[in-house]
Amino acid sequence: MRRSILLIGNTGQLGQELQRYLAPVADVTAVGRPTIDLTQPDSLRQIIHKVQPQIIINTAAYTAVDKAETEPELATIINAIAPGILAAEAQQFNSHLIHISTDYVFDGRQSHPYQEIDATNPLGAYGRSKLSGEQAVQNNCNQYIILRTAWVYGSYGNNFVKTMLRLGTEREEIRVVADQIGSPTWTGDITRAIAQLLELNNPTGIYHYTNSGVASWYDFAIAIFEEAQQLIPLKIQRVIPITTPEYPTLAQRPAYSVLACGKITKVLGTPSPHWRQGLRKMLAELYTNSYESADSLRR
Numbered sequence: 001m002r003r004s005i006l007l008i009g010n011t012g013q014l015g016q017e018l019q020r021y022l023a024p025v026a027d028v029t030a031v032g033r034p035t036i037d038l039t040q041p042d043s044l045r046q047i048i049h050k051v052q053p054q055i056i057i058n059t060a061a062y063t064a065v066d067k068a069e070t071e072p073e074l075a076t077i078i079n080a081i082a083p084g085i086l087a088a089e090a091q092q093f094n095s096h097l098i099h100i101s102t103d104y105v106f107d108g109r110q111s112h113p114y115q116e117i118d119a120t121n122p123l124g125a126y127g128r129s130k131l132s133g134e135q136a137v138q139n140n141c142n143q144y145i146i147l148r149t150a151w152v153y154g155s156y157g158n159n160f161v162k163t164m165l166r167l168g169t170e171r172e173e174i175r176v177v178a179d180q181i182g183s184p185t186w187t188g189d190i191t192r193a194i195a196q197l198l199e200l201n202n203p204t205g206i207y208h209y210t211n212s213g214v215a216s217w218y219d220f221a222i223a224i225f226e227e228a229q230q231l232i233p234l235k236i237q238r239v240i241p242i243t244t245p246e247y248p249t250l251a252q253r254p255a256y257s258v259l260a261c262g263k264i265t266k267v268l269g270t271p272s273p274h275w276r277q278g279l280r281k282m283l284a285e286l287y288t289n290s291y292e293s294a295d296s297l298r299r
Contacts, residue, residue, distance in 0.1 A: 002027050003198075006053035006095075008036070008044075008086065009060030013157030014100065017187040018057060021195060029053065032060065038082040039074070048089040055198065056090050057098045058083060061130070065104070066250040068126040079129035084136030087144065096143045096202050098194060103150035103182065105131040108254020115260045116148075116206045124251040134206070145197060146206045147190075150257050151220075154187030155285045160217070164224045165286075168236040178218035178241035182257035183210035186278030196268050203267055208259035211275035216241075220275075227280055231287040 003026050009015040010030035019030045029051045037043045038060055048056070062068060062078040083099055090097040104127035105120040122128045137144050153159035167174050193209050215223070218241045225236055244253070265271045 003055060004051065004053045005029070005055045005057060006048065006051045007031070008038075008056065008058045012059055012061075012063075013154045013159060014152060014187045014190060015059040016156040017154055017191045018059065018194065021191045025195075026055075026198075038078045041081075041085050044082060044085050045089060048086070048093065048095075052093050053095055055096050055098065056086055057194065058086055059100050061100070062126070065124065065126045065253075068129065069124060069250045072125040072129070075125055075129040076132060079126075080132035080136055083133040084140050087137045087139070087141035090143065091141045094143070096145075097137065097141050098145045098147060098197070099133065099137050101134050101146050101148045101206075102127070102130050103148060103254060103257040103259055105134065105148065106254055106257070108180075108256045110256055113258040113260035114208070116208055116263055123254060126251060143202055143204055145203060147194070147197075148206065148208050148259060149185055149190055150210050150259055151182045151184045152187060152190065153184065153282065155282055156187070160184075160220065161224055161279070161282065164221050165228060165232075168225055168228065168234045169232070170235060172235055173238040173240065174221070174236065175240045175242045175247070176218045176221045177244055177247050178216045179243050180253055180255055180257070181214055181216055182254075183212070183214055183259065184220050184275040184279065185210040186275070186282050188281060189273055189278050193264065193268060193272065200267065207264040207267070208261050209264050209272065210259050210261060211278050212261070212272050213274045213276065214258050215275065218242075220279075223276055223279060224283075227276075227283050228287075231283060 005026045005028045007030040009032050010019045011032035022028050062075040068075040105122050106114050107121040122131050134146050153161040
């Protein structure tokens, strides 16, 4: 029997990937801007009352990390208040809620991968708003999954990979931060993990999911150019590693964003693919017109 899924945020990079993947196997109602407005509670309530879904997946978020420092109220409305409303409505209709969160709930001062039970301590307005969203979900809904991920990129939307590809075709030299560490994570693999979770008996709680392996932004950039040069002509000749202070931003970033994924690995029965494998697949989608079908992603 096909289940009813309400996907919030279908204009984002993960939301678009999820819509493409889930549409053939479920009754998906996918909404995003301008259809709904996360700053207007009635907009959310109306769509949930109309659809009455079995599952709600919330990929929508205020993700402008630096801009959040000057718009903390707006970030809080979208990242904290809206998820609380979704959770309360999910509770009312006995729906299962999957809410996407972030490594930014941690301060990055740890030197080993963050587990789900580790203390949170966000450094900026974005991270605080996302942590408040997690708390709102937990306080208003019994059936939920909070899925924390990090360093997300995909074929849709704007992201680090696409920025590097653009710069790599325009410049001979770029400078990339080398002292921030994380796990680059492809939306295709996040999507597959979510689809697997949907097949299980409604697991509840906080889970971490990223691709396996770790890298700095500098390492990631080098890998992007190594893989892309087999597909497109590049102008780039040199990638210069720099420190975080050499690339100042309004918001402070966690220096160490590696998430421990042992908990979800036990639930899914298999570890996540290595980040370089995900990168290779994403680039193939962009440049060889070999966008994988939903069937091949499920293998």
